[in-house]
Each structure stands twice: as C-alpha cells, then as structure tokens.
Amino acid sequence: MRILNIGSLNLDYVYSVDHIIKPGETESSDSRNIFLGGKGMNQSCSLAKAGAEVYHAGMIGRDGTAFLDACREFGVRSEFIRVVDVPTGHTVIQVDKNAQNSILLFGGANQALTETFVEEVLSYFGPEDILLLQNEINLLPCIVDRAYARGMRIALNPSPFNSRLEEVDLRKISVFLLNEVEGSQITGEKEERNILVGLKEKFPEASFLLTLGVKGAIYADRDQEIFQPAFPVKAVDTTAAGDTFTGYFLAGVSEGVPVKEILRRCAMASAITVSRKGAVPSIPYREEVLSRLERELH
Ligand code: ADP
Numbered sequence: 001m002r003i004l005n006i007g008s009l010n011l012d013y014v015y016s017v018d019h020i021i022k023p024g025e026t027e028s029s030d031s032r033n034i035f036l037g038g039k040g041m042n043q044s045c046s047l048a049k050a051g052a053e054v055y056h057a058g059m060i061g062r063d064g065t066a067f068l069d070a071c072r073e074f075g076v077r078s079e080f081i082r083v084v085d086v087p088t089g090h091t092v093i094q095v096d097k098n099a100q101n102s103i104l105l106f107g108g109a110n111q112a113l114t115e116t117f118v119e120e121v122l123s124y125f126g127p128e129d130i131l132l133l134q135n136e137i138n139l140l141p142c143i144v145d146r147a148y149a150r151g152m153r154i155a156l157n158p159s160p161f162n163s164r165l166e167e168v169d170l171r172k173i174s175v176f177l178l179n180e181v182e183g184s185q186i187t188g189e190k191e192e193r194n195i196l197v198g199l200k201e202k203f204p205e206a207s208f209l210l211t212l213g214v215k216g217a218i219y220a221d222r223d224q225e226i227f228q229p230a231f232p233v234k235a236v237d238t239t240a241a242g243d244t245f246t247g248y249f250l251a252g253v254s255e256g257v258p259v260k261e262i263l264r265r266c267a268m269a270s271a272i273t274v275s276r277k278g279a280v281p282s283i284p285y286r287e288e289v290l291s292r293l294e295r296e297l298h
Pocket of ligand 1: 178179180211212213214215216217229230231232233235238239240241242243245266267270271274
C-alpha cells in the first residue's frame with residue numbers, strides 16, 4: 001500500500017529563547033538552527049523512516065532544492081515535488097527553556113498548488129493507496145473531493161486548525177490524526193472524553209488518533225478504543241512529536257500491523273523525537289524504535 005502525502009515543505013528557522021516572546025517585547029537568542037520541515041515534509045520523513053512507501057507531492061521555490069536531497073537521503077519519493085517561481089514556505093520557531101514552542105508560518109510555494117497539478121498527481125493513485133493531508137497547503141477542499149472520487153482513503157491531520165477547514169467536506173475523511181487542541185476546536189469540547197464522543201458523533205464512519213502530549217494517545221473507531229501512554233523521556237524539543245506519531249501510525253496501517261502494536265511504535269518514535277532538537281533529523285528510524293521497544297520488554 002502506497003502513501004501519497006500532498007503537503008507542505010518549509011524551511012524551519014529554529015531559535016532558542018528563554019521564554020516565548022510576548023507582544024511588544026524584544027528578546028535576543030544565542031542559537032539559531034535551520035532545519036527542513038513543514039508538517040508535510042516531517043510526516044513524509046516519519047513515514048519513510050518508519051519504512052513506508054511514501055510519495056511527497058508539493059511545491060518549493062528555487063531556494064528549496066535541499067528538500068529534494070533530503071527526500072533522497074530519507075527515502076521519500078520526490079517526483080511529485082515541483083520547483084516553482086514562488087519562494088519556499090518558511091517558519092520562524094521559538095523554543096523556550098521548557099521545550100515549549102511557538103511557530104510563525106509563511107506559506108510561500110505551499111500556497112501555490114494548482115488544480116491541474118493536483119489532478120495530475122492524483123491520476124497516479126487509486127483505491128489501494130492512502131492520501132495524507134495537513135492544513136498547510138492551498139486547495140484542500142478540491143484535493144479531498146477529487147481523491148475521494150478516486151476511491152482513495154484519506155487521512156487528515158487538521159493542523160493548523162483554522163476557518164479554511166470549514167470548506168473541506170470532512171465526511172470524506174477516513175482517519176483523523178489530531179492533538180487535544182485540534183480535537184477541541186473541531187468539537188467545541190474541552191475534556192478528552194467529550195472530544196472523543198464529539199468526534200464520533202460528527203464522523204461516525206471515521207477512525208481517530210487523538211494525541212495527548214505527555215499523557216499519551218487514544219485510538220478510537222466504531223468498534224474499539226485503545227489508550228497508549230507516552231514513554232517517559234526528558235523532553236528537549238517537542239517540534240514534530242505529532243508528525244512522528246502520524247507517520248509511524250500510517251506506516252503501520254500500510255503494513256497491516258495490529259493497532260495496539262502500531263501505537264507502541266508511535267509512542268516510542270515520538271518519545272525519541274521529543275528527546276532531540278529539531279524536526280526531521282530528530283525523527284528516529286524504524287530499527288531504533290523497534291530495538292528500543294524490544295529493550296522495554298526485558
Ligand atoms: P503535537 O505535536 O501534534 O501537539 P502531542 O503534543 O500530542 O502532538 O504529542 C504527540 C505524541 O508525542 C504524544 O501522544 C506522545 O506519545 C509523544 N510525546 C509528546 N510529548 C512528550 C513527552 N514530553 N514525553 C514523551 N512523549 C511525548
């Protein structure tokens with residue numbers, strides 16, 4: 001089973017700060033690192049590192065060709081990444097001393113997708129494949145409608161959650177991958193139990209993967225609900241924790257691994273990610289995740 005991820009490619013400028021800057025405040029940072037990121041790229045890399053056959057589709061400017069090298073390095077298929085005449089999207093990320101982050105996003109080429117491009121990419125995929133989407137690119141409603149019409153199973157990480165998602169026909173989504181904040185925004189509920197009830201009421205046919213930060217994650221569908229605690233680690237940078245979880249989850253689904261085992265892999269993979277700085281480079285490879293899980297059992 002192949003996974004097509006039509007998603008963002010961002011250059012991430014990560015600054016270490018004492019605390020997240022307040023309105024009107026100026027604070028200096030003594031460390032800046034540049035990483036290749038974007039929820040789309042992070043999730044494609046997580047999928048590839050987890051061992052899935054993943055095709056990334058999206059757009060970059062001429063300043064973003066490092067993404068093509070990275071795709072080669074991590075094993076992400078990149079034939080559907082187009083270089084266009086728009087600057088590559090980028091983020092400015094602050095990480096404070098408690099590993100909390102704040103993210104400013106410039107869309108750039110991620111907002112330049114065209115219907116012709118989408119149609120062409122989708123023409124290579126069908127009912128046997130999974131489409132993964134996040135909310136950092138344009139044309140989401142069109143992509144969902146066309147992929148659904150082709151019989152694809154659609155997984156959505158509704159992040160960042162904003163009013164643009166209201167234009168998407170969410171009944172066409174098979175799997176929602178979301179954190180507590182997004183779950184709360186979709187349902188209007190605060191408490192995790194009520195979020196799950198609200199999600200199931202709204203989308204009775206879908207399955208859900210609700211991540212709860214350091215508390216862990218819950219998988220739910222019509223027939224079952226499984227709680228997976230987080231593995232205790234010293235958190236250094238929580239960037240890409242959810243993206244790691246998403247990638248490992250769909251990689252497990254595409255391999256036919258039982259959900260309970262998939263969740264253990266996801267939790268271990270994202271625990272490793274939060275214990276390291278940065279996004280893509282901090283996501284562990286499958287071998288590391290499996291050997292750490294093996295050690296947990298002994
Ligand atoms: P997002 O990055 O989308 O906000 P979460 O914060 O819910 O996602 O984190 C996703 C997953 O990463 C959690 O379900 C958990 O397994 C793992 N995780 C997050 N923070 C920690 C932490 N401090 N220690 C261990 N695991 C963590």
